[in-house]
Amino acid sequence: MCAKRVILHVDVNSAFLSWEALDLLEHGATLDLRTVPSVVGGDETSRRGIVLAKSTPAKAYDIQTGETLFSARRKCPDLLVVPSHYPLYAKQSNRLYTLLCEYSPVIQRYSIDECFLDFTGMEYVHGDAVACAEEIRRRCETELGFTVNVGVGPNKVLAKMAGELRKPNFVNTLFPHELADKLWPLPVRELFMVGRQTERALARRGVHTIGELAHMDPKAVRYDLKSHGMLVWGYANGMDPSPVVPNDSVGPKSYSNAATLPADACTAADAHAALRPLCESVTERMRRDGWATKLLGVQIKYADFSVVQHQRALRDAICDSRTVFEHICALFDELWDGRPVRLLGARLGELCQPDCEQLTLEDSCKQISRAALDRVADCIRAKYGRTSLMPATMLRQDFSHLDRYAANSEKPKTNSPF
DNA sequence: TCTGGGGTCCTAGGACCC
DNA sequence: TCTGGGGTCCTAGGACCC
Numbered sequence: 001m002c003a004k005r006v007i008l009h010v011d012v013n014s015a016f017l018s019w020e021a022l023d024l025l026e027h028g029a030t031l032d033l034r035t036v037p038s039v040v041g042g043d044e045t046s047r048r049g050i051v052l053a054k055s056t057p058a059k060a061y062d063i064q065t066g067e068t069l070f071s072a073r074r075k076c077p078d079l080l081v082v083p084s085h086y087p088l089y090a091k092q093s094n095r096l097y098t099l100l101c102e103y104s105p106v107i108q109r110y111s112i113d114e115c116f117l118d119f120t121g122m123e124y125v126h127g128d129a130v131a132c133a134e135e136i137r138r139r140c141e142t143e144l145g146f147t148v149n150v151g152v153g154p155n156k157v158l159a160k161m162a163g164e165l166r167k168p169n170f171v172n173t174l175f176p177h178e179l180a181d182k183l184w185p186l187p188v189r190e191l192f193m194v195g196r197q198t199e200r201a202l203a204r205r206g207v208h209t210i211g212e213l214a215h216m217d218p219k220a221v222r223y224d225l226k227s228h229g230m231l232v233w234g235y236a237n238g239m240d241p242s243p244v245v246p247n248d249s250v251g252p253k254s255y256s257n258a259a260t261l262p263a264d265a266c267t268a269a270d271a272h273a274a275l276r277p278l279c280e281s282v283t284e285r286m287r288r289d290g291w292a293t294k295l296l297g298v299q300i301k302y303a304d305f306s307v308v309q310h311q312r313a314l315r316d317a318i319c320d321s322r323t324v325f326e327h328i329c330a331l332f333d334e335l336w337d338g339r340p341v342r343l344l345g346a347r348l349g350e351l352c353q354p355d356c357e358q359l360t361l362e363d364s365c366k367q368i369s370r371a372a373l374d375r376v377a378d379c380i381r382a383k384y385g386r387t388s389l390m391p392a393t394m395l396r397q398d399f400s401h402l403d404r405y406a407a408n409s410e411k412p413k414t415n416s417p418f
Numbered sequence: 419t420c421t422g423g424g425g426t427c428c429t430a431g432g433a434c435c436c
Numbered sequence: 437t438c439t440g441g442g443g444t445c446c447t448a449g450g451a452c453c454c
Contacts, residue, residue: 015454048422065454070420111425111454195452227428228451258423297447305421311447345423 006129007244008117009151009159010100010136012092013168015113016040016053018146019092020082037061038080041069046262047342052084056168089113095144103132108244116156118244133171141169157192157240158183164190179238184211193232201225210236251351252289256297257282258345264303265341272329278346279325292319292354298331299345310335311347319354 012018017040021033037058042048049069061076073079093112100107103126106118119129126132133150140148147169151162154175161183162174174182189199191210201224207213213221214236221229234240257278265271275298286293297311310331318324328346 042422044420047420049420050422052422066421068420114454193452197451253426254424256424260422305419307449309448313446343422347424 003121003123005154006119006123007153007156007159008103008119008129008133008136009153009156009163010096010115010117011149011151011163012096012113013147013149014053014055015146016084016089017055019089020085022092022145023085023088033080033082036080037063037076037078038082039063039069039072040084041072041081043083044069047260092144092146096140096148099139099144100136103136106244106246109247116159116244130171130173137169137171155238155240156242156244157235158238160192174238176238179214180211183236183238184209184214186210188213188236191232191235193228193235198225198228198232252291253351254347254349255282255286255291255293255351256345256347257285258299258343260301260343261341265344268333268336271332271336271341271344274344275328275332275346276325278344279328280321282346282348283319283321283324286348286351287319290354291351292317293324293348293351295348295350296324296327296331297347297349298328298335299343299347300332300335300341301343303340303342305342308335311349313350317352317354324348
């Protein structure tokens with residue numbers, strides 16, 4: 001007989017802010033950021049001034065993640081704003097992961113501050129799942145110095161929703177017999193995968209709570225919202241068959257790097273210059289993980305915030321920065337309508353092994369020598385730092401928009417983002 | 419809105435083929 | 437061809453997550 005599935009979801013409370021607070025305390029600060037209205041924010045001078053994470057006291061001022069620092073300060077004039085440090089977050093994320101490895105061999109790092117553990121059958125080793133979740137919560141607080149929420153459920157979505165019920169520093173359960181009490185009264189927007197558009201579409205049907213969605217006729221949901229509707233209808237009814245997938249068992253689908261420019265680019269030359277470091281860093285990251293790409297894409301966000309993208313499949317896989325850059329510039333030129341550009345992005349998809357590259361005779365010499373050059377450059381940057389070697393055209397440029405996990409930094413392996 | 423960046427997945431529509 | 441219908445592939449756009 002199969003053991004009953006038990007999934008744990010571990011989520012760091014105000015992750016970036018907690019980790020900044022911890023780091024400051026370790027370096028002699030006397031104030032704990034977590035005890036005052038504070039946020040981790042992007043750099044306003046380069047037009048990235050948004051709230052990335054907030055303290056519990058900041059939440060009391062209705063400060064939201066993603067809102068501008070300008071707006072956050074208006075709500076709380078004494079707000080403390082600290083900049084972000086991604087290598088630090090990666091390090092703390094790894095500490096958490098190491099601790100969790102003691103409790104299950106099947107762990108999925110869902111993001112830099114969230115993990116799913118498949119606890120099925122582990123009761124025989126570690127005892128009751130809820131008691132174990134409590135132990136994890138306590139050990140994070142005492143041994144790691146930051147608090148987490150642990151959700152316990154029969155599948156991933158219920159474990160994750162359980163984690164949201166009471167915060168911070170709590171263990172919550174969400175099993176099928178608890179749905180009506182704990183899940184169904186909540187606003188439908190709080191359900192995983194129900195965003196603003198789905199919320200609007202459901203509101204047109206008079207559906208405002210998770211329970212109302214759960215009790216909808218699935219045919220009506222499918223009619224309105226297609227397959228995505230069936231997904232969230234299943235979630236509302238506590239159904240989620242998806243397995244906990246350890247990250248080393250699945251490769252990435254794509255790599256991308258985008259940056260809001262310190263000032264709008266108004267000429268093709270300006271845009272090309274901004275694309276160069278983006279292409280360099282994203283290609284280097286892909287190469288470091290041992291991939292080549294057969295699909296290149298460029299993204300433009302205009303000054304009015306409208307977004308367009310353009311992509312092209314390549315006949316041959318490539319992995320050298322210069323060739324990527326040339327293709328991306330060509331794609332940009334085809335896409336750009338001449339208006340001022342706020343953000344530029346480059347994306348590498350259709351990943352494959354570099355050794356299956358099918359080069360034509362004419363291209364092969366050029367690309368092989370470029371690839372060899374890149375490999376040497378990668379080694380030098382790994383040893384002496386990100387900016388120790390760069391194309392001359394990138395001298396005097398601002399590098400604050402380079403990959404957060406480019407060379408040398410400690411990168412956590414996750415399915416998504418970070 | 420003084421509105422980031424890195425991902426995944428889905429859908430619609432057009433090109434092309436039989 | 438004043439062209440049907442189904443299948444596949446490709447691209448653009450959008451929704452959602454953290």
